[in-house]
Amino acid sequence: MSPGSSLSIGEAVTSLLRDGMPVRFTAYDGSTAGDADAEIGLELRTPRGLAYLLTAPGDLGMARAYVAGDLVVTGVHPGNPYDALRLLQSHLRFRTPTASEAFVLVRGLGLSHLKPPPPPPQEHLPRWRRTVEGLRHSLTRDAEVIAHHYDVSNRFYELVLGPSMAYTCAVYTDPDRSLEEAQAEKFDLIARKLDLRPGQRLLDVGCGWGGMVRHAAREYGVRALGVTLSREQATWAKEAIDRDGLGDLAEVRHADYRDVLESGFDAVSSIGLTEHIGVRNYPTYFSSLRDRLRPEGRLLNHCITRAHNRREETGAFIDRYVFPDGELIGSGTIIREAQDAGLEVMHAENLRRHYALTLTAWSQNLVDHWDECVAEVGEGTARVWGLYMAGSRLAFERNEIQLHQVLAVRTGEDGADGFGLRPSW
Known part of the structure; x- marks a missing residue:
């Protein structure tokens, strides 16, 4: 030519x-x-x-x-x-x-x-232009990027996530379990790892729509406080707590985890928050959660991880359309930072294949409710979700990303950790 x-x-x-x-x-x-x-x-x-x-x-x-x-x-x-x-x-x-x-x-x-056309309206600003909203992972900027993803439409999330409104990896005791059964098992596994008991106090940071808060209060009689940066999530969670008659035990606040002033909690759960924290902020993050715990109090950190511990920026599509400012790292870094903050790590578990099954179920929900989802958020946003969930499923299946639960404890000054000799969960 x-x-x-x-x-x-x-x-x-x-x-x-x-x-x-x-x-x-x-x-x-x-x-x-x-x-x-x-x-x-x-x-x-x-x-x-x-x-x-x-x-x-x-x-x-x-x-x-x-x-x-x-x-x-x-x-x-x-x-x-x-x-x-x-x-x-x-x-x-x-x-x-x-x-x-x-x-x-x-x-x-x-x-x-x-000549570049204007990007679709669903696209977030590139990283370098977000500095007008504050430094990366500042309170102001974190609030803005969380709103970008989570304040889409509660009805849309109901259609895609199902009745549990759990937007984190479920736990499948076998692959034929329903999504709702698997999400209930996820919350209960966390409760068992935390050894929750009636009358204890639980702090759930990045609580989403309050699934863990309500499960702990309803099934274990725990006084549970959840915090989320998404105003839409907090509103939905408060209504669900009232609807379930759990107002005397459960509370959800529209707040940053860094604004929680209470301490002496028996347990802290962090389910899907660490991805939004920023790796350089892990020391402050884990120290803050440790300070919220009483001696022998437990922390369960549940988050997406990489299959290695090298620092890599999230791909352009995920960063612009799905999780602005999101950061992932390997479980080794998670464990190291928790230990360096004074927590004793007791157990780690990789649930990678469970997340592939979870995404399969969410994708099917989107297909089943496609017309209503499009009516709720527009076809462009629905396309973003279809693409991102299918791509994420592939990444979990191919071991490009993983999901780790890391269980740690604030060991007492005398070395007491409150654990038995073998896992009880």
């Missing part, structure tokens, strides 16, 4: 593939690539979609085009594109063009496509 000749989109795509296109690809200019008989297809429907792909290479450009509806995946439901993602991740391999090849490709497709 000469430098000045035009190029079809299908030709451009084909020229960049190492092993061919594993799905059928069609573009708005009428060109195609890949197997015409493939069950799964990609349709690039608009010039704007092409501009997204060219101006933000990688997962961000693909995500922008997909969320905006300019890139459509056929053969799968938009609420659960898992089969398409698995196929593409396993078999789609692009080669890196030389500078001269890249110039020819872009010129052949049209230089006008190098």
Whole structure:
């Protein structure tokens, strides 16, 4: 192809593939690539979609085009594109063009496509622009990014998460258990690890919609306090506590965990909060939770982890569309920081495969309630959720990320920890 000749989109795509296109690809200019008989297809429907792909290479450009509806995946439901993602991740391999090849490709497709279109409204600001909201993981900035994800719509979360309103990894005693049974088992496993008993005091930081608070109060007679940075979650949780008649035992506050002044708790649970803390803030985080505990009081830290302990930024799609400022690290770092804060680590458990099962159930809920979800939050946001949950499921299945529960205790000055010689849970 000469430098000045035009190029079809299908030709451009084909020229960049190492092993061919594993799905059928069609573009708005009428060109195609890949197997015409493939069950799964990609349709690039608009010039704007092409501009997204060219101006933000990688997962961000693909995500922008997909969320905006300019890139459509056929053969799968938009609420659960898992089969398409698995196929593409396993078999789609692009080669890196030389500078001269890249110039020819872009010129052949049209230089006008190098003007970046405005991103979809669901996209959060890039990291460097969030400094106007405060330093990373400051009180102000944490509140803003938590609202971005969790204050979407309580009704939307009810449809996707189910009656438990638990937005964390469930625990499946066997793979045929229902999502509700598995979420109940997760809360009860945490209660058993914490050795909760009637009359004790529990602090649940990052409590979400109050699932652990209500379970501890209802099933164990514990006086439970939960805190969340999401105003929508706090409102829903307070209504659920009243509805369940647990107001004398359970409380949820719209507050940061750093604002909790009470101490002497028998137990602290942190279920899905550590991902939002920031690794550099772990010393303060674990020290703060230790200070909330009485001697022999237990901490259960439940969070997504990496399969290694190297520092890595979260990918652009997750950071811009799902969890702004989220950070992950390996369980070794979690354990080290807890120990350095003066906590004795007693037990760690990896629930990686359980999270893949949990995401499978959430994805099915989104598919089953797709029309109502779209009516509630818009198709773009529903697409974000379908893509992110399917991609996360793949990551857990492939051991790219994990889920660890780490149980620790504030050991007394005399070395007493309150544990038996063997685990009781």
